[in-house]
Amino acid sequence: MTYELGENRYGKSRIRLVTVRREPDHHDLRDLTVDVALEGDFAAAHVAGDNAGVIATDTMKNTVYAFALDHLTGSPEEFGLSLARHFGAAPQVSRATIGIREHGWSRIETPGGLAADAFQRSGPAVRVVEVTAARGQAVVVAGVEDLTVLKSTKSGFVGFERDRYTTLAETDDRIMATQVSATWAYGDAATADGFDFDGSHALAVERLLTTFAEHVSPSVQTSIWIMATAMLDADPAIDWVRMILPNLHHWTVDLTPFGLENRGEVFVPTTEPHGLIDATVRRHASG
Amino acid sequence: MTYELGENRYGKSRIRLVTVRREPDHHDLRDLTVDVALEGDFAAAHVAGDNAGVIATDTMKNTVYAFALDHLTGSPEEFGLSLARHFGAAPQVSRATIGIREHGWSRIETPGGLAADAFQRSGPAVRVVEVTAARGQAVVVAGVEDLTVLKSTKSGFVGFERDRYTTLAETDDRIMATQVSATWAYGDAATADGFDFDGSHALAVERLLTTFAEHVSPSVQTSIWIMATAMLDADPAIDWVRMILPNLHHWTVDLTPFGLENRGEVFVPTTEPHGLIDATVRRHASG
Amino acid sequence: MTYELGENRYGKSRIRLVTVRREPDHHDLRDLTVDVALEGDFAAAHVAGDNAGVIATDTMKNTVYAFALDHLTGSPEEFGLSLARHFGAAPQVSRATIGIREHGWSRIETPGGLAADAFQRSGPAVRVVEVTAARGQAVVVAGVEDLTVLKSTKSGFVGFERDRYTTLAETDDRIMATQVSATWAYGDAATADGFDFDGSHALAVERLLTTFAEHVSPSVQTSIWIMATAMLDADPAIDWVRMILPNLHHWTVDLTPFGLENRGEVFVPTTEPHGLIDATVRRHASG
């Protein structure tokens, strides 16, 4: 054979799923998008057109719905664990990966209190989960995406390298805006029963947001370090934090042609182009 | 001349704008996307290539930024009025239309209280405004878009017409989900100084959401009527309400092939295809 | 009654549909997105929760699929006519509107010739149709959307109004780029049997593109006039042409800080903000 199969995975993506749990005095709502991906002994399917070991992606979709009935009663991480362990137990599978995006809903607020069975989409932030199960070991990564935040001060950018192509002026007071994509890994304790995924998630997001609001930022890079270390400080269950932060530039509009002075009041927000900063902070091996 | 110019308008769209107002102990943030469109005596520009009367769309953009400095201090409706009146006063303009989408931001909540100068995008709902000024008369239409809501009960659909192509079963308990696009017109009182646009907007959205949560829906059409009349009841300043509601179907998953019973707990949410219901409710002429 | 129902319509949107016709030596492929909307006597559904006259939007979807089997054998305009006439014939319906977007596919080119049964999506332009049937009369509007074109010369913009907020320089040579949305109405001849919708559509698009390429543009407004009149000249079946053209600005990059001269070679294409020009050209009443 002249050629060989390299890395490969397959699965079902964008399985949409809503559950309604009907308690006597109220309903609970969950709204997930689930991705399933498998790696393992699938060479015959590629090289020989032999589907004998192939779990159809349609079967994956059915499995997600069937599992939703009984296993989606707690956190999305626990649901991901049940699915990853199910698929990971198939003999031909070496690794099963379950990706989940949870779309947030809050109860509608009425003059008479929170609605029992009517909901409003909150957002744009989504809670994300990635669970992998490989050879009996599971790993849970949690996170948040599309969490868009802005600081109107306490951000600057000075002392950077200047070369032939540098025109950017230094500034000690700029708007810093970003759409946070943050993920963090829970250690082994999390895969035992009873781990409080919801509590850890809420604490991580609270630390991220509070630190974003309070710190003084000399660069997006430093902001990641400061926010990530605050999250690690707060929760010993977290092994590492990764953040991918676009720098959504806000340019001060020059109003002098119109005889007006713009003292940091009017800005053009932009999305294209944007800076993009990606860094992981982890506990020191001997830490 | 064999041909003639029919309806025409032109302008600048998607002018992005953020303002930061720096109070001693906190900052205020606004985030708008503004569209400007003009109608009037522009035949020469089309037919003869004569731009003498053309206000460049680049000038429109500049004007929006310049006006933001001094006129964007209250509601987006008031900002829209100032722009519409400015452009509508040009002699060649018969009608100026200002469209505004306000993107919501809330202060970040920290253990020490609300942040003074750090913000989080709320959403996905956006506040919308359309102001027209024509021959000295201004009209203000306010609204909300992308307000996504779901009722997990108190919705049914029975008694509809059945023909050769009808397969839909009747149901007295279904999920009703929609992405509300609602607009409403304020009467003449609103264009006088001092009208409380923020208060009227908040009341309209509260009535819409509360009614959505509380009513029993025999159809999306009836839901529009019920919600719109509640909004008209609450605020005499509103002349009419228009709603465009997609029916975002949630299909109950059949779990019987897996030996499971789905008692209204697991659903597939869909966006394609969707129903789309569009209706206007107005005060009766002699009402 | 204090309130009354104003304008209203309802229907099914984004009905996706692919047909494969299996000829002895090749297959033909069509790919449509269909919207159905009805107006008529639906007050009871809104005001009284009475669905007796309501054609369910699920029934509309079924009807589109059933009609596709026998009626989608020619142009999308003919398919739209068959659907509009079907829904328009219901006694409670005063107007039925069928919107169609046809997504283009071309046969894959292979060294051995065009593939008989394998296709590649062409685009991004889509063919659009809107057919209305009201009280036995049908009207067909055809068009094209997302047809993105660019002229690298023969476009300028001079002589426009200058006021306090004008900073734009005049230019006699700029890039003109736009994403054409064009629609045109066929007269009564088109609703008789045997009208060549495909031929008229191809001619209209050819005239639009050729004129775009060849003309000298003093403004987007004039370009619309020139292109539309060329289309009307070419096909007497067309009553009017409407174009909605964003002006997708391409800004010349200033390279002088780097000791380089940019003689109209390097540009930043932008989409936000953009000019937006919308005009209709019709045959003169006495033309």
Place this chain on the structure above:
Amino acid sequence: MTYELGENRYGKSRIRLVTVRREPDHHDLRDLTVDVALEGDFAAAHVAGDNAGVIATDTMKNTVYAFALDHLTGSPEEFGLSLARHFGAAPQVSRATIGIREHGWSRIETPGGLAADAFQRSGPAVRVVEVTAARGQAVVVAGVEDLTVLKSTKSGFVGFERDRYTTLAETDDRIMATQVSATWAYGDAATADGFDFDGSHALAVERLLTTFAEHVSPSVQTSIWIMATAMLDADPAIDWVRMILPNLHHWTVDLTPFGLENRGEVFVPTTEPHGLIDATVRRHASG
């Protein structure tokens, strides 16, 4: 120190760039979106707020525009190489990655021939490039994205595993549709001067499309193997091919409730959920 910086990279994304080359009798057009990302010795920026070694992302943007004037005269791969080598030569940089998406334009066809200076966007497929330069060594990966293709026959799926959750029927004739994302690596020969990147790209895409059209597919996995090996067969400069193929299911509509028989003529195309197959095929180490 309790924590340490893990993997990190930063750069500028979505730098939009159009060039027009003005030859005596025609213009040439290029339209790129460029991403720059750097890895290297940037710990001080993260941990200590020290920007001394930081190349500002604004400088990256300027560099791309300046390089476009003189270095974007051939293929996008060559442009990527010049940028990657420039940034990779900075002492603090261990790896520079340049990502490019080229948006296709074709000359407008007129009755008088191809336009000299007017263009139409072709698509939706885009040509992609990723060049990395690390410690003096460059690697070029080329590819194509959003190449949407469909086979109306010669595709089946049988013999797959059946478990408790399997309901999918076997089929020996189905529609196979996908949106191809394919990348391939050129070996060392490609980084020497004079390599014909345009020729290799055209050959790879031709082989991919022709093989897609002609082969009989027992699964998407096998299709990847067949297409990738055809590409490797055709061009010894290619070391490996990776394909990521969504399976865009087309479901046969059941028309029997309407008394009609659907013999594989009417389908519902879907995008959610979809299968997703990702595999790499490489030359055998001893091949």
